[in-house]
Amino acid sequence: MLIRNVRILGGDPVDILVRDGIIAEIGTGLESAGQAVDGGGAIALPGLVDLHTHLREPGREDAETVLSGTQAAARGGYTAVHAMANTSPVADTAGVVEQVWRLGREYGHCDVQPVGAVTVGLEGRQLAELGAMADSAARVRVFSDDGRCVDDAVLMRRALEYVKAFDGVVAQHAQEPRLTQGAQMNEGVVSGRLGLAGWPAVAEEAIIARDCLLAAHVGSRLHVCHVSTAGSVEIIRWAKSKGWNVTAEVTPHHLLLTDELVEESPVGAYNPIYKVNPPLRTHEDVAALREALADGTIDAVATDHAPHPVEDKETEWSAAAMGMIGLETALSVVQEAMVDTGLLDWAGVAERMSLAPARIGRLPGHGQPLQVGAPANITLYDPDHRAEVDPSGFASKSRNTPYTGMTLPGRVVATFLRGRPTVLEGKLV
Amino acid sequence: MNKHLISAADLSKDDALLILDTAEELGKVSERSIKKLPTLRGRTVVNLFFEDSTRTRISFEAAAKRLSADVINFSAKGSSVSKGESLKDTALTLEAMGADAVVIRHSASGAPYRLATWVRGSVVNAGDGTHEHPTQALLDAFSMRRRLGSLEGRRVTIVGDVLHSRVARSNVLLLNTLGAEVTLVAPPTLLPVAVDTWPCQVSYDLDAVLPKSDVVMMLRVQKERMNAAYFPSEREYSRRYGLDRDRFARMPEEAIVMHPGPMNRGMEIAAEVADSPRSTIVEQVANGVTIRMAVLYLLLGGEI
Numbered sequence: 001m002l003i004r005n006v007r008i009l010g011g012d013p014v015d016i017l018v019r020d021g022i023i024a025e026i027g028t029g030l031e032s033a034g035q036a037v038d039g040g041g042a043i044a045l046p047g048l049v050d051l052h053t054h055l056r057e058p059g060r061e062d063a064e065t066v067l068s069g070t071q072a073a074a075r076g077g078y079t080a081v082h083a084m085a086n087t088s089p090v091a092d093t094a095g096v097v098e099q100v101w102r103l104g105r106e107y108g109h110c111d112v113q114p115v116g117a118v119t120v121g122l123e124g125r126q127l128a129e130l131g132a133m134a135d136s137a138a139r140v141r142v143f144s145d146d147g148r149c150v151d152d153a154v155l156m157r158r159a160l161e162y163v164k165a166f167d168g169v170v171a172q173h174a175q176e177p178r179l180t181q182g183a184q185m186n187e188g189v190v191s192g193r194l195g196l197a198g199w200p201a202v203a204e205e206a207i208i209a210r211d212c213l214l215a216a217h218v219g220s221r222l223h224v225c226h227v228s229t230a231g232s233v234e235i236i237r238w239a240k241s242k243g244w245n246v247t248a249e250v251t252p253h254h255l256l257l258t259d260e261l262v263e264e265s266p267v268g269a270y271n272p273i274y275k276v277n278p279p280l281r282t283h284e285d286v287a288a289l290r291e292a293l294a295d296g297t298i299d300a301v302a303t304d305h306a307p308h309p310v311e312d313k314e315t316e317w318s319a320a321a322m323g324m325i326g327l328e329t330a331l332s333v334v335q336e337a338m339v340d341t342g343l344l345d346w347a348g349v350a351e352r353m354s355l356a357p358a359r360i361g362r363l364p365g366h367g368q369p370l371q372v373g374a375p376a377n378i379t380l381y382d383p384d385h386r387a388e389v390d391p392s393g394f395a396s397k398s399r400n401t402p403y404t405g406m407t408l409p410g411r412v413v414a415t416f417l418r419g420r421p422t423v424l425e426g427k428l429v
Numbered sequence: 430m431n432k433h434l435i436s437a438a439d440l441s442k443d444d445a446l447l448i449l450d451t452a453e454e455l456g457k458v459s460e461r462s463i464k465k466l467p468t469l470r471g472r473t474v475v476n477l478f479f480e481d482s483t484r485t486r487i488s489f490e491a492a493a494k495r496l497s498a499d500v501i502n503f504s505a506k507g508s509s510v511s512k513g514e515s516l517k518d519t520a521l522t523l524e525a526m527g528a529d530a531v532v533i534r535h536s537a538s539g540a541p542y543r544l545a546t547w548v549r550g551s552v553v554n555a556g557d558g559t560h561e562h563p564t565q566a567l568l569d570a571f572s573m574r575r576r577l578g579s580l581e582g583r584r585v586t587i588v589g590d591v592l593h594s595r596v597a598r599s600n601v602l603l604l605n606t607l608g609a610e611v612t613l614v615a616p617p618t619l620l621p622v623a624v625d626t627w628p629c630q631v632s633y634d635l636d637a638v639l640p641k642s643d644v645v646m647m648l649r650v651q652k653e654r655m656n657a658a659y660f661p662s663e664r665e666y667s668r669r670y671g672l673d674r675d676r677f678a679r680m681p682e683e684a685i686v687m688h689p690g691p692m693n694r695g696m697e698i699a700a701e702v703a704d705s706p707r708s709t710i711v712e713q714v715a716n717g718v719t720i721r722m723a724v725l726y727l728l729l730g731g732e733i
Contacts, residue, residue, distance in 0.1 A: 184538075192621030195538040195560030195598060200622075268546050270539025314517050316537035318558070 001419050002032035006039035006380055008370050010346040013041060018376040021418035026372060037424065039380050042413045045350050047079025047377030049357040049366050051142070051171070051249055052225060052302035053327065055081070055112070057100065059088025064307035064397050066100060069327070070109040071395035072305070074422040076327040077379035077412040078110055080358070080366045081305075085117040086147040092117035092128035094136035101138035109422050113363055116140040118159050118170060122148050127159060134166040141362040144171035146225055147277075149207060151177050156211060160220040167362060169221040169247075172211050174232070175278065179203035184318055186259040186279040194263055194270070196317065199279045201229040208232050212239035212246050223360055224248040226304050228278040230288035237297045247360050249302035250289050252326055252333035257402060258283055262317075266405060272313050272320030273402050276306070293352060294343040300356040303330050307398030325396050332408040335383055340409060365418075376419035385411040395428060430727055433552040435541045437563040437602035445606055449571050452716070452723035458495060459719060468730050469498035475528040477519070477544075478555070479505040479535045484690065484714070485555050489532045492721035498729075501526070516540060520547035529729055533557070551728040559593045565689055566599035568720040570607060572709045573644055575716075576685050581608035586638050588614045588670055589648030589697055590659075592621055596689045597648060601629050612638050616670065618659040635670055639679050646687040647672050647698045663696060673699045685709055 001018040008014060008026070015030040016023060050073065056064040064072075066083070073081045083100050085091035091100060097114035104112025116133035120126045122145045133140040143163060150156045150172060159170050180203045185191050187198025208224055212235060215222035224236060227248045239246045259280045263269055274280055292298040306323025313320050326333075334353065338344040344352070350369075358367020368374040389403040415423040422429055430447070431439045440448070458464055474493040478486050486502065493500045503523070516535075523531055530551040533541050538558030545552040556562040573580060585604050591597045591613050604611050611629035613620065624631055632638050639645065650666060660666045667673075672686065677699070680686075686698075686708045694700045703710055 187622055189623040189626050192623045192627075193598070195558055195593075195595060197559075198622065269542040271543075311515065314515070316516055316535065316540040316543050318537040319516075 001034055002030060002036040003378065003416070004036060004038050006042055006044040008044045009350055010043050016044065016370070016378065018416070018419035021376055021420070023370065023372050023374050023376050037414060037421065040413070042380040042382045043346055044370055045077070045346065045379045045381060046354040046368060046370055047366060047379050047415065047417065048077045048331065048353045049361070049363060050078050050081040050303050050305070050327065051300055051357045051361055052146070053081040053083055053305045054086070054307065054323070055083045055100070056087065056307055057103070058096070062309050066103040066112060067107050068395060068397045069305070069307070070104060070107055070112060071428055072325070072327040073110040074415050074428060075395050075412060076329070077331050077381060077415050078327060079377040079379070079415065079417045080111040080113060080363055082142055082361055083112050083114050084146045085115050085144060086122055090117050090121050091115065092120050094129070094132040097133050097138040097140055098136050108417070109428070110417065111366065113361060114138045114140055115142045115144050115146070115171065118143045118145045118150050119155065124148065124150060124152055124155065127155070127162065130159070130162055130168065131166065134168060141166070141168050142171050142223070143168055144173065144225065146171065146173045149173050149175040149177060151207070153210060153214070157214050157218060160215055160222065161218045164220050169223045169360060171223040171225050172207065173225050174204045174207035174211070176203040176206050185262055185275070186281045188259065188282060190259045190263050196262070201231050201281070204229055204278060205231040205235055209235050212236070212244060215246060216242065216244040221245045222247070226251050226254065226278055226302065227289065227298055228254045228281050228285065230285045233288045233292040233297055237292070240297060247299045248297070249300045250293055250298045251302060251304045252330045252337070253324055253402060254281065254289055255286065255293065255337040256333050258286060261402070270317045272315060272317050273400060275317060275320050275322050276324050277322040290337060290341070290343055293338060294348070299352070300360060301330065301334055301353050302357065303327050307396055308400050309398060313400050323400065325394070325398050325401050328394050328396060329389060329401060329403050329408065331381060331412060332410040333403070335410045336408055339383070376416055378416040379412060380414040381410060382413050383410045385409065387411070432728070433541070433545050434563055434724055434728060435545065435552060435554045436561050437566050437599040437606070439563070440603065440606060442606050445567070445570070445603060448567055448720070448723045448727060449574060451727060452571055452719045455722045455726065456719040464495050465497060466495065467497050468726055469493065469496040472498045472529040472729055473501065473527060474498045474530045474532065474725060475501045475503055475523050477503045477523065477531050477533045480556070482534050482556065485534060488717040489555060489721050491718045493725055495718070495722055496726060498725070501528070516543060517547055520544050524548045530725060553724060553728065556595055558595065560595050561599045562595040563599045563603070564717070564721055564724055565596050566603040567724065568713060568717045569600055569646065569687060569689070570603055571716050571720050572687065572713050573685070575712070576709060577643060580604065583609045583643045584612070584641055585609050585644040585646065586612045586614055586642040587646045587648065588635060588672070590619045590650055590654060591615045591624065591648070592619045593651065593654070594648050600646065601627055605629065614638055614670065616660055616666070619654070635676065636679070639676055640681065642680060643684050644687060645672060645680060645684060649689065649691065650693060650697050667696050671697050671699070672702050674701055677702045677705070687713060689713070
């Protein structure tokens with residue numbers, strides 16, 4: 001496979017020759033007897049890696065399946081996704097994680113790396129068999145009760161300690177449950193006006209602070225899911241300044257959208273398309289998150305792709321499901337929020353959306369710089385394209401995107417998984 | 430006027446005064462022996478009540494009937510809604526029946542906005558969760574104006590559970606539009622975190638505010654708030670924020686007392702205060718019908 005005329009991290013045009021799924025040669029004027037693809041001057045990035053995807057299978061195949069979710073991932077430029085554990089049954093045993101992992105391999109659109117539940121049934125009472133999941137064919141390294149917080153301090157401490165035995169990491173959904181009982185949206189000016197129960201920033205920040213201290217105390221690795229507030233950024237910055245082993249992710253939507261959309265938007269007030277956990281926050285939070293992603297306080301962008309069927313969103317606000325899909329718009333949103341604002345260059349995008357997430361997830365074969373000898377996981381991206389987001393063409397089974405009708409930059413032209421195209425000219429192969 | 434009445438913020442000062450003035454005119458109908466006008470003959474008003482509220486429903490029903498509209502009452506209990514039908518499907522059913530206006534009461538804040546995206550008729554908010562209750566604010570303003578004249582510069586004190594009160598939200602917005610000066614009084618636990626951004630003053634001290642009030646509006650305190658640690662006990666709440674006889678005596682002589690009902694006598698308001706001639710509580714109920722007639726008349730009548 002020869003990929004002609006691409007600009008690695010936005011540099012000068014080169015050709016990339018792939019042999020046996022490995023980058024064999026990079027240079028100009030390369031020739032090959034096999035298949036050739038014209039990159040048309042697109043930017044080449046190492047295949048994107050998502051630390052936080054909800055594939056919904058098993059259990060909610062009406063919202064998404066491993067097949068449709070990995071197709072969406074490929075269309076978004078991803079070559080690997082971490083599948084969250086809050087399925088039905090919960091991914092808390094070796095059996096369930098192996099099933100999800102195997103489905104990903106069979107379909108072949110994108111590698112699926114299952115995340116294991118921290119506690120049995122996400123119930124927060126008893127540790128799941130973390131070791132069995134780590135030793136399974138799925139080789140689980142990231143453990144999370146995402147959707148729920150491991151709020152019991154002792155259980156969190158034990159989980160952090162236990163996963164050290166196999167270089168695992170606990171990815172915490174930071175949400176103090178008592179402070180967020182019945183919470184509907186960010187607690188602030190807008191929630192007060194709208195009469196929606198507030199979701200205070202402190203409910204996230206208090207857990208992050210506690211977990212940073214716990215991780216330092218037991219000398220383990222902590223990953224903080226979907227950081228959403230300026231205060232959380234300050235705490236993580238402080239923990240990193242101490243040299244503690246703390247990493248963090250931010251979602252594309254928290255880099256672009258604010259809670260004001262709940263009150264006023266093109267789709268009407270109280271439209272649950274904007275209902276998400278953690279909630280959309282304020283302009284000040286968005287600015288702090290962008291800055292933190294730029295300076296490395298936040299290590300990675302993770303989509304928190306959360307598909308829901310139409311009927312779970314076409315309701316009154318409080319009855320609606322929380323979550324947004326994001327795989328097929330992530331790179332465009334990051335370009336809009338980070339690149340076009342001058343906060344991040346393409347090397348920075350590669351680091352935050354491929355290298356760092358693969359490192360945090362201990363994912364061999366992904367997140368390596370595009371150089372000779374590296375696996376040929378490659379995303380080709382045209383940053384000059386501009387179009388209105390039209391979810392009718394999405395591969396995801398769900399349509400709960402907040403970006404419908406918005407004009408966003410960029411388009412994934414092609415995705416290669418170990419040299420094999422999964423997307424060409426923007427279409428699934 | 431907007432097509433819908435969902436928030437008191439939908440009303441300009443001219444809109445609000447037009448509703449109040451129209452209510453004055455329509456109020457005269459209620460004094461006749463035949464209390465009926467032909468204005469909305471052939472129009473259909475649906476009362477869509479997902480929450481029990483006999484008082485508000487009857488008030489809207491009487492208002493629509495006095496304007497000769499056909500009224501359909503749809504209450505969630507015992508209906509398809511309790512069998513799991515969605516708000517959207519209920520809305521589409523009403524749409525198919527040709528509702529010209531839908532009056533909605535719902536426990537979810539913002540439900541009327543959602544409804545308005547699925548029906549063609551006018552949507553009137555009869556109370557949505559802890560968001561707003563604009564016709565209550567209008568009838569309160571109407572009651573105040575009848576007792577005190579213009580509201581311009583009048584000092585209105587609203588006391589109680591502002592955090593969960595749709596009445597307080599609508600009143601702050603409407604009274605501000607009408608030129609009154611509003612002060613909210615509550616324990617800090619029962620005020621929204623960003624209440625300082627609202628167009629009103631805020632105080633924790635009822636005794637300091639009372640002597641400077643032309644109107645004191647007491648809000649109902651729900652018993653379940655006590656269990657959620659918003660305040661230590663009913664007695665302590667009553668001592669610090671209840672309108673008892675002693676506090677009533679310290680109000681200016683012309684000042685009036687209001688309550689949207691239903692009251693907890695002896696908790697937020699003493700029985701003697703509620704029943705005093707300076708209380709407008711019974712008038713508020715009567716004025717409710719008149720104000721709702723004016724709202725339906727102006728929202729629907731304009732098209733005739």
